[in-house]
Every structure is written in C-alpha cells, then in structure tokens.
Amino acid sequence: MNIQIVLFDGFDLLDAIAPYEVFTAAAMYSNENITVELVSAEGERMVTSGVNHLQIQTSSKLDLTRKGIILVPGASGSVHDNGSESIPMKLQQATETNLSHLLKEAIKKPDILLSTVCGGSLILAMSGLLENRHAVTHHMGMGLLSATNAIPVIARIVDDGNIVTGGGVTSGLDVALYLVERELGPRIAHAVEQLFEYERRGTVWRAEGHAPRENQQEKIIEPTSANALIKPNMNFDYQGKWDTTISTPIGKLPVLLDFNNIDGQIIGTAKQGKDLVTLDNLIVEGIQLKWSMKVSKPMSLKLNFIVSVDGDNMIGEAKAGMLPASKLIGHRIL
Template identity: 50%
Template sequence: MLAQFVLFDGFDPLDVIGPFEVFSAAKEFTDLVSVELVAADGPGEVRSGIPGVSLTAAAGLDPERADLIVVPGATGRMVPRGEDDLTDAEREATIPAILGRALTTGLPGLLAKALAKPGTIVATVCGGSLILSMAGLIDGRNAVTHHQGLDVLGAGGVNVIRARVVDDGDLVTAGGVTSGLDLGLYLLEREVGAKVALAVEELFEHERRGVAWRDHGPAPVNT
C-alpha cells in the first residue's frame, strides 16, 4: 500500500507529520506499507505555513501509483467576520488565501483523478477537506474539518458530520490538527489490519479518541 502525503505552500506541518509518522512506523511491523511526501508540482522543498519550517517532497503526486492520498490543511489565521482592515500581507497569510492559492496549482486536478479512480482512498486532515470542497470535488459527500471551518464546509454542499474521523468510503476526513494521528491509525486498521494498528498505537502511546463515523446502522432517536 503506497500512501502519499501532499505538501503545498503554506501547509500545516502537523497535519502531515501525524499520519505520515503513523504509516512510517507501520513499516517496522509490516512490509505492506510504503510512504512518500509528494507535491503536485513534483519533487522539491515546500514551505509550510510556519516560518522556517519546510518539508521536502520526494516525488510528484501520482493518483495512478498511490493507494492512499492524504491532504493536509493550512497554517494561518482565520478572517473574523467583519474584519476589513487587514493589510495585503496579512490577508495573503490567512487560511482562505493559502487554500485558494493551492487551488491554482495542479492539485485539484490530481485529486479529482484520485477520487475517480476505483480503489484509491483520499483522506484529509483539518482544512484539507476544504480544499476538496472549494474545488467542487465532494458535493453531497459526508465529511468534517476543523470546527472553525464547519460552516464553510457545509455551505460548499458537503454533509457535515461532527465526528473526529468521518469514513465515507473512498473519502476519509478528520477534524482539527491533532486528529491526524487518529486518522492515520484508523486507516491503518481499516486497510492493513488491527494487529499492525495496535502495534503502532502502543509504540506511540496514543489512544484514539471518539468513534469513527460511518453511514451504517440505525439513526439515533431523540436527538
């Protein structure tokens, strides 16, 4: 299973490193997993949204090769309602602006190919689902994002589920930045097996939080 972790200018480092390290650690317990840091524009250094922090893409994002593609969100400030006095530099550093710039690259087209390819899983952490939504790729799908972006996600035609991890088949999304660890462990269990996932969970001394939501079973009553 080849897992590719996407980098783009302004990405949130922890969104990437959390699930990336889960799958990297899994290689100690199984030969079924391989990992790559990738970018839509190909190999090279990619700046995160934290000054002085960069990661290096080893390859280009390739939906034809990848079994799993993980898309992070961005690091920056949200724009409070009614705040019109930002300088151009401050506005360019906001999360909406960073995600908007990611949409001008080859990333949306590659993600569209991934979602259209049978057997390929696209997963997101935090604002990664907003990239998919802003690109018009997940209308009508079940997903989650950081709690500050839930209204934006819902306005984009997505069925917002308030869960830490939302499993919608070939689309698996997670909430805020720390949920990337839970996402990685959940996907590892789902795709590789509980024994390997438990071994990594014990290695990290991290217990997953909450229930991973799936569209399965009866709806709760009296809610």
C-alpha cells in the same frame, strides 16, 4: 500499499508529519510492502509550511498510477484576518494549483483512497469533490463545508467510502491510525498505538447502522434552500434589475440580479454568464436585502449575501464560511 502525503505552500506541519510518523511505524510492523512519501502537485521541490515558513523537501510528483492512500493536510496561518497569510487564502491558493486537477482525477480511481486532515477537506470541497458527501474539518471551517454542498458531520473522523476526513489539527494521528486499521487490520494499528503511547480518539462516523432516535450527540448540518415568505418593507424600493460586480480574491465576477414582489412574496434571480439561479432565503430587513445563492465561479459555493440599497445604488458583501468576504457593488438598470 503506497501512502502519498501531499504538501502545498502554506501546509500545516502537524497535519502532515503526524500521519507520516504513523504510516512509517505501521510499515515496520507489516509484512506488506508499504511506502510513505511526501509529494507535491509539481514534483520534487522545497515546500514552505505555513508555520515559520519551514521548508520540507518532497520526493516526487503526486502519482495517480500508484494504488493506496493520498492524504491532504490543511493549512496553517492567521485566523484573525483575510490577508495573504490567512488560512482561507492559503487553502484557496492550493485549489488554484494543479493539485485540484489531480485530486479530481484521483477520486475517480477505485484503487485510491482520499483522506484529509483538518482543512484538507476544505481543499476537496472547494474543488467540488465533496458535494453531497459526508465530511468533517476544523470546527471553524464547518460553515464552508456546508457552503460547498458537502454534508458536515460533527465527528472526529468521518468515513464516506473512498473519502476519509478528519477534524482539527490533532486528528491527524487519529485519521492515520484509523486508516492503518482499515487497510492493515486492528492488530497493526494497536501495535502503533502502543509504540506511540497514544489511543485513537472518538468513534469513526459512517453512514451505517441505525440512526439515533434522539440525535443530540451526533449532528449533521443539512443545507436549506427555500425562499422566505416574509412580508416586505413596502417603503423599501429594491425591485428591478441590478447590474452588480462581486470582487472576489481572484477576480471580479459580474452578476445580474433581478428582484420582484409577487403577491407578497419576494422573488429573486441571479444571472452569472449563461447560468440563471434562484435566490434562496430571500428576506428584507429595513433597507437591507439578505439571501443565499449557489455560484459556479470562481468555484462551486453557496454564498450568503447582505446588501444595502440607496436609491439606484447597491452595496454589500458575499460570504461563504471562513472564506474572505467579497464586496458587492451595483446599480439599478431597469
């Protein structure tokens, strides 16, 4: 069995090294030939971590011809701003490399198991790989999972078949021990636990068995999509077509918005290129419009908008989970 732990610039050290230690220990107890490697999407190189910019050497390029496990760690950095050193930006930058393409190919292969620790699941989600799949990430990123149409589950580990995801940074130990148990058996996993003097935490969530009658402890966050039937502010003139631009971190996105009031119901659409989508949860509050909508560029996301209208001018922002807010400006054209 081959385990490839994928490093990218800004990766979190504990996310990667804790599983590396677990898998290496499991290899000592198994009669099966097990290899554990640190790899990258680009090949052999020095990869800079997000903590103190520690550099670690990868041995080779992520190889999709090798059967086994691919593990993707999260990123480390600032959680208090949206600058280049922030975790959301580092995760997004990782999706803009060849890693995203390789993961899209890996998920198609029946002999490869994709696994993640902490924000690693957000890299999968931002690459469009978790749509309608159960997953978990760090608690601060659960909103972004939902925005990418994943099904967030509040659990330590979520097993969704060929994708296994873990929660916060320390879950790397738990994810790796669970994968050892799943692939090599509980006796070897137990031997590693004894060696490390650590017992795996929490019940692994799987879509199996009876659903709890009163679902208080286990929680699945389901996305919603319905236009709100809220009486609009009749003094607020928002109707018409609006030529807007959303300034995302990786470029400007032109969107044509169209708002109408039909029999007291607020209706809105957005045209992005050739794609026309209906605005969800559209409401008016004072002189502000709020709604959510799905976009396909720069990645597949469900964005939440809040904008203000002043005459024929519009200004506001779009937000998806922990990703940096994107400024929206526009003007009425009809």
